[in-house]
Amino acid sequence: MTLAYAFIGLGHLGGNLAASLLRNGFAVTVFDRDPAAVARLVALGATAAASPAEAAARAGNAITCLPSPKVSDAVLAGPDGLLQGLPAGGTWIEMSTNGRDEILRLAALASKKGIETLECPVTGGVHLAAAGKITALVGGDAALYERHRPAVEAMCAKSFLMGPVGSAAVIKVITNMLAFIHLVAAGEALILADQGGLDLAQAYHAIVASSGNSFVHETESQLILNGSYDIGFTMDLALKDLGFALAMARESRVPLMLAPLVNEIFQVGRQEYGGDAWSTKIVKLLEDAVGT
Numbered sequence: 422m423t424l425a426y427a428f429i430g431l432g433h434l435g436g437n438l439a440a441s442l443l444r445n446g447f448a449v450t451v452f453d454r455d456p457a458a459v460a461r462l463v464a465l466g467a468t469a470a471a472s473p474a475e476a477a478a479r480a481g482n483a484i485t486c487l488p489s490p491k492v493s494d495a496v497l498a499g500p501d502g503l504l505q506g507l508p509a510g511g512t513w514i515e516m517s518t519n520g521r522d523e524i525l526r527l528a529a530l531a532s533k534k535g536i537e538t539l540e541c542p543v544t545g546g547v548h549l550a551a552a553g554k555i556t557a558l559v560g561g562d563a564a565l566y567e568r569h570r571p572a573v574e575a576m577c578a579k580s581f582l583m584g585p586v587g588s589a590a591v592i593k594v595i596t597n598m599l600a601f602i603h604l605v606a607a608g609e610a611l612i613l614a615d616q617g618g619l620d621l622a623q624a625y626h627a628i629v630a631s632s633g634n635s636f637v638h639e640t641e642s643q644l645i646l647n648g649s650y651d652i653g654f655t656m657d658l659a660l661k662d663l664g665f666a667l668a669m670a671r672e673s674r675v676p677l678m679l680a681p682l683v684n685e686i687f688q689v690g691r692q693e694y695g696g697d698a699w700s701t702k703i704v705k706l707l708e709d710a711v712g713t
């Protein structure tokens with residue numbers, strides 16, 4: 422039987438994920454506080470609901486893709502939240518990037534109402550999400566994952582079941598920490614190449630074929646070089662995720678050295694360009710410093 426899903430949070434990432442579900446024949450009931458985001462999905466075949474509770478009651482299972490733990494909490498457990506609508510035995514799938522402690526706390530709240538939780542943050546960026554080729558990092562019960570695997574596979578090309586709820590948050594925070602470190606490093610490399618008088622297109626390809634290559638360089642340096650910076654992921658979200666990494670490091674007493682530095686660099690980036698600026702604009706700090 423094909424399951425139906427409520428989808429709450431239809432932004433840069435969630436809008437693409439919900440569209441993948443629709444493309445693959447799932448019935449999707451949507452809610453977002455932004456009516457334009459809802460209209461985009463309705464045009465693709467989704468049904469609109471007036472609240473998360475209503476969407477969840479209609480579909481029986483719910484997916485969230487929201488910008489902060491505070492918003493995930495409100496959408497799950499607030500008035501008119503998912504827990505008011507999901508039937509006992511329903512599933513909440515959290516696709517937002519959330520912290521481990523927070524997802525464990527919210528999963529416990531859901532469990533009290535007979536709702537099971539699957540965490541399913543994704544990695545790879547909006548361009549891969551739009552193509553249905555993003556990677557899912559899954560935390561939760563293996564049988565529950567099997568039940569929702571068709572939906573996960575409709576949205577994601579690869580998925581990794583990491584362990585129980587909380588484990589996906591750990592790996593997601595780690596991989597994002599790496600991505601932000603790589604982004605700052607790629608920006609420094611491009612500026613040095615430019616100041617060294619190199620043709621930047623040629624330098625880009627030489628790095629792709631070199632030991633200094635990274636997924637971030639391959640995918641994001643192009644957006645920096647073409648001047649669009651259009652990564653679909655903001656400074657605010659980067660700082661949220663770096664905050665999770667630093668909190669995890671504090672809790673587990675790992676004296677990280679690079680991540681705190683990169684966090685400070687992003688704080689300056691947010692001050693300069695705003696929280697809604699694309700995270701790739703972090704490279705402009707150096708561009709502005711050298712006047713390119």
Ligand code: NAD
Nearest residue numbers: 430431432433434435453454455487517518546547653654
């Ligand atoms: P976004 O800001 O583009 O979208 C968030 C959506 O949530 C918006 O449409 C907004 O209107 C909606 N929203 C906010 N408050 C709401 C509420 N109370 N009720 C209903 N809807 C509400 O963010 P995004 O880039 O789509 O990211 C969403 C999550 O996915 C974040 O946790 C982010 O870290 C994670 N993520 C994003 C990317 C990416 O490339 N953008 C990649 C991986 C993970």
